[in-house]
Amino acid sequence: MALISLEDLDGLDDEQLDDDITDNPEPMDEDERLLAHWQAVASTHQVSVPQEMTGPIQEMTRNNQQREPLPFTPISCHEKMGEVLYEERVYPAGHWASVTSGEDLYEQSISMAFMKLMRFICKENSAGRYLGMTVPVVSHVHMMEDGNTFEKDVQTSIFLPAEFQNNPPQPSDPDITIVHREPIRIVARPFFGTTTEETVGRQISQLWEIVGVTDNLRRDDYMVAVYENPGVPHRRNEIWFIRRNL
Template sequence: MSRITFEDLEALDDDDFTEDNSEPMDEEEQDRLFSHWQSVASTHQVSIPAEMAGPIQQMTRQSNAREPVPFATLSRHEKLDEVVYEERMYPAGKWACVTKGEELYEQSISMAFMKLMRYICKENSAGRYLGMTVPVLNEIQISKDGKSFVRDILTAYYLPAEFQQDPPEPLDPDIVIVQREPVRVVTRVFFGTTTEETISRQISSLWELLESTEDFLRDTYIVAVYENPGIPCRRNEIWFIRRDQ
């Protein structure tokens, strides 16, 4: 498997991989798409198995039909007419969750998301494509010394509104359906890859912007991801969780 640098990924045209196209892909398009995802995965030191080709094609063709996770904006903090961070409330809801504890953060989230992709695309008790929601959440625990991430990372996919009352059961026993409680968060947008290093920088940057250091959890953070891993410069957010929900 050939390697590709982050600079190479940045040079790719996002539109090549995000069209909402109901027509079946020909074999050349399928191979090109799968090779692209393999190249992205290689930067995370992950290899994509051949059985992921179908879910990758499905999610690529449906990439423009994404349902947002519901939330209410409570406040925005701006500087020079740009939003620096904002506070939101997310209601309770059902999420499909996977916990992985690989050596690297990016390996854990990649392997967890592949499991969720298979669940979303067909490996569920309904036997159908469920639909994509955004963002997908990656919940991080910080070690007691505050210097690194705890290895186990929880990755969560919000069930579309159609399935909130009666979620299809996963065929993969590693996926569990969880009723998550309402959460109030402060969020800040960032773009690009998500590694332990880049996330740690985003956490530090947001702490510097906040006036209070007592209102938010310091041992748990959430990375919210809005584009699939095949998008070179994807939109993410770092979430700080407010205490005493």
């Protein structure tokens, strides 16, 4: 069973916490109440939250309003009858914290990776401090030779906050790597709801139908950008196609 993902670990309030612990007759302190809430959320996603995540959960909850957006340069926006079909953007070069995971399911892989990245953000780093959160969280999907099936290994990454771009803190977890990526030009289409292999695969097919056949977009790699936690109805995500050249 996979662990709960980073996107699950914010957006709660006292009323939600009280709802989650009404069946527990034992008095609970704040840390226990937070953990109980996210264990309840996790059960709906068929994932589990270990006891040692109490500290990172509390840290992320305390700082859940302080999110730094990933910077980009807009290139174009394509609309039809007021609906955004897709946008083109260029994201700058910079340092990312990345984890590659290869579980049985795509959603399990990103959940395992998110948990590691969350601990890195929450003080398990050479700076010994909370680093701050950027959005979106981006997962890099590689396709098998048939062009339709995801490879098991999925790389999930967060862009380091501006404060740490020139001198990135090093992770305590050897599974996390700090990588420098060159600028990337992407075609982005929004979608809403869950991010499973099925839903992501469907979004890939739909965007190909919109943009048509072109050699300038890669077919072997895609990215999935997640902006909000699963408690948000119709939460916002994007599928990213990667242009071969800027």
